[in-house]
Amino acid sequence: MLNHQPKLAISADFLDAFSRIPRQIQGKVNVFVEKFKKDPTSSGINYESINGRDSRLKSVRIDLSYRAIVFKPDKGNTYILLWVDNHDDAYSWAQRRVCKINPESGALQIIDIEEASAIEAEISSRRIPQIPGRFDSIPDKYLLRLGIPDELLGAVRAVVTDEDIDKLVSKLPEEAADALLMLGAGYSIEETLTAQDKNREQTIDTDNIDAALEKDDSKRRFRVVENETELLEILAAPLEKWRVFLHPSQRRLVERDWKGPVRVLGGAGTGKTVVAMHRAKWLAENRFTNSGDRILFTTFTRNLAVDIEANLRKICSPETMRRIRVENIDAWVTSFLKSEGVTTKIVYDDQVAELWEKAYECKPESPSLTLAFYQDEWREVIQANKITNLKQYLTVTRTGRGTRLNRAERAAIWVVFEEYRSLLQQKGWKEAEDAMRDACSLLQNKPGETLPFKAVIVDEAQDMSDAVFSLIRAIVPPKNDGNDIFIVGDPHQRIYGRKVVLSRCGIDIRGRSHKLRINYRTTDETRKWATMVLDGITFDDLDGEQDDLKGYRSLLHGDQPVVKGFSSFEDEMNFISTYLQQLESSGTPLSNVCIVVRTNSLVKQYASALENLNVKVREIKRTQPDNLSEQGVRIATMHRVKGLQFDYVVLASINDGILPLKSALSNTADKAAYNSLINSERSLIHVAATRAKRCVTLTYYGQSSCLIPVTKAIPLQK
Structure with missing residues (x-):
């Protein structure tokens, strides 16, 4: 019936x-x-x-x-x-x-006829008849199947330059924009149809709305x-459309069965975390539905876990949330080891500084190496390769390290690492990497006992190490029915200096690697500027190959990022205060604006200065989500705003000596360490700038940071 x-x-x-x-x-x-x-x-x-x-x-x-x-x-x-x-x-x-209804894709589309005619006329007016169109060789039926409305085929046919594409994509349905960006970036029509899952011909009823x-x-x-x-x-919550609407490329990742681990890469603003959250929800509601089933959603830092859990609660019922555990990976390891009777304290860089000073006293006279060198060598060679004895250290490959060491020199300096490990043991302390390996061993040595987790969702994968992913593989061992590991990340946003090769950790992503290309958050002007900050850096893809931002675009347009310099801190603060007043008077709540600075001490300094200028300020804390109903301009470090977004962002104190930090630069052991630090700081600027949805403004006083693209600098303001 x-x-x-x-x-x-x-x-x-x-x-x-x-x-x-x-x-x-x-x-x-x-x-x-x-x-x-x-x-x-x-x-x-x-x-x-x-x-x-x-x-x-x-x-x-x-x-x-x-x-x-x-x-x-x-x-x-x-x-x-x-x-x-x-x-x-x-x-x-x-x-x-x-x-x-599009006659080839079958999608329901709303088309502005006048706008379609205007954009075709604009692009056609620039066309030189002798130059063929970029997409002349592609039959209409394929363009229609990719989502381009019939009314916009003329505009697509008129495209010659990248500028034409940039003008056109914001007028297209988003599935068509994604496809056109791929074609414009050099992908073939076959590759584009496959990536869009549209290489099959369909019979479409153009009257069937349902x-x-x-x-x-x-x-x-x-x-x-x-x-x-x-x-x-x-x-x-009409502005939180991410709760309701997913881009087709996102939905294809979320609502399907995967036969093994999946890796999703994408530039800032492409919705990777949104995809990860919807994936957790879909699995909990459609695949792992027993009362005892659990899904672990993990990320790198505590504050990101706090933000993700708050957003998951917006799209998941209480019953669904009961079966999704959101926790940063270090916190999960700590609680797991405790449940296994292991009471070792996990410690981090600032806590072990004194131990390193003591261990450094054992250094040999030759080779003469800095303390920073030993710390980098420990992290990047010894810990990264799970080295526990001198024999292993003598034969390990040290690719990427800036200081060469022969075997005799390695043997001479080993005493420092041995002393450092001994001091950790005396204290009953473990570094996070060692704690990960302990947890991994406990799981692997109990094959008959299983955790309740049916799947692990990993956000911000670029900041996690081999030890983390080896542990994740142990938490959910490979299984025939798949849907076990779902990984999202962006190496261009790596701000904690870690690299990983998933295949070395037992995580095989062959045939299940995907890329998101459309930035839904920032304007294309901000995207271009933030990407220019990274010019010249080579990025990995989390599995031993290179990654790039080919085809990465924003559909939104707005003001160019602004860089303003001042002669003093007071002048900078007066500008920021006036700027905030202008935004507020134009109807922008200050809760939609964030002042972003490099360090916690700068957070305190700028918050105090703004309050003295009668500006209400709210610091974004590490352990709680931001509550937009609370009034006041937000202020946070560059690390803390990872994963957040605001209408307007002010990157303040972008000064020489602060970006990069002078103290950190002085401690680099060699040229390789120096370059690594510089690249990390550039990624940090990239991350902070791409938090802005509408406009980003950079300010400095005195000498500007050398990391700001020179072409965008503006002279000192009087």
């Missing part, structure tokens, strides 16, 4: 429009939508025709001044909320648009609402 109950879908565009209307009108919209959801065919809903391009787009009354635009089907029972605005603007929006809404491409723009509670939850 057919179900004739009317269905309601809501578009991402509707949420955008809803978020911008006055709060009192939002309340009226909520009342209307609840009524509409119950029965969109009710006689109390007065559909008004619009003299536009699509007769199925209708206006409905919110109050005397505001209208919603609804897709009212000629046949079928699915209604779609598309837009809400004041009367004239709502009508104007609807008159320019059509709602139609079937169209089931397509992954449509789910990026539309959500079929099951009940009133779900609808109200969506309207309560």
Whole structure:
């Protein structure tokens, strides 16, 4: 028996429009939508025709001044909320648009006909007839299958330059933008169709709205609402669309069975953490559903774990959250060892400084090496290669180390490492790497006993070591049904100086490696600047090969990043204070602005200075998520803002001697260590700048950091 109950879908565009209307009108919209959801065919809903391009787009009354635009089907029972605005603007929006099903991809698309015509005319006006179009050789049916609407084929055919592509991608449906960026970056049509999972021909019914809404491409723009509670939850947080809408490339990673470990790379803002969170939710709700099943979601630092858990609670029910454990990897190791009766204290760099000083007293006269060299050698050679005795150290490969050592020299300096390890043992301390290996050994030596974890989700993988991934492999041993390990990361955002080769840790990702290319957070102007900071650095792909940002683009556009220099700290602070006042007076809450600095001591200094200028400040803590309902400009270190986003970011005190830190530079042992530190600091600037959704401003006083791209510097302000 057919179900004739009317269905309601809501578009991402509707949420955008809803978020911008006055709060009192939002309340009226909520009342209307609840009524509409119950029965969109009710006689109390007065559909008004619009003299536009699509007769199925209708206006409905919110109050005397505001209208919603609804897709009212000629046949079928699915209604779609598309837009809400004041009367004239709502009508104007609807008159320019059509709602139609792409005949090759099957996705439901909203197309602005006037905008499509304008962008085609603009690109065509620059074209030189003798130069062939970039995509002339690709048949229309393949472009349509990739999601390009028929109305925009002319604009695509007119493309010649990268500038043309940049102009066009923001006008396309996002699945089409992703595909066009791949084609523009040099991928073949076959490679692009495969990457987009569109190499199979389909039979499409262009009148079947219900079937169209089931397509992954449509789910990026539309959500079929099951009940009133779900609808109200969506309207309560209209700007947090990541809860509801996934890009097709993201959904393909989340909602499927994988036969083994998966690695997902992507530049800043491409939604890697969103994908990881939705993957955890999907597994908990669709695959590992027994009451005793658990999923471990782990990341590198405690503050990131805090932020991720807070966001997971926004998309998961309490029952689902009960079966997802979110914990940074060091904290998990500590609790696991404790449960096994191991009471060793795990210690970190600042805690072992005194032990290193004592061990350094045992150094030989020759070769003459700095304390920093010994510490780097310990971390990058001895710990990285699990070396426990001199024989192993004499034969290990030291690729990448800047100071060469023959075997006699290695034998001479081994005494320092031996003394350091002895001092750790006397204290009953272990470094995190050793604790990881202890936990790994305990798991491997108990094959009959298993943890409750069915899967491990790993975020910020670029900052984790071989020891971490060997442990993760032990937490979830390989199994026939797969879905065991899901890894996301970006080597360009590596800020803790670690490199990993997954295959050496027993994690085989062959055939299950994927790339996200579209930045949904920052403007393309910010993306370009932040990427320029990394020019000349070679990055790995977490498995022994190189990674790049080929095809990485943003769909948003805005102001260029601004770099301003001042003669004194006081002048810099006066500028920042005035800038914050201007943002606030233009309607931007200061909770959407973050001042980002290099160190904790600078956080205190800048917070105090801002408060003295009567600016309310809230420091983002390591152990708790940021609460946007609390007023005040945010302030945090560059490390702490990892994983966060704000409308506006001010990178302050980008001074010589602070970026890179003078104290850290003075302790580098050799040229290799120096280069490693510089690259890490550049990645830190990249990370901090890409937290900005709308605009990033950099300030300094005195001499600017040498790491700021010179072409963007602005002279000292009077």
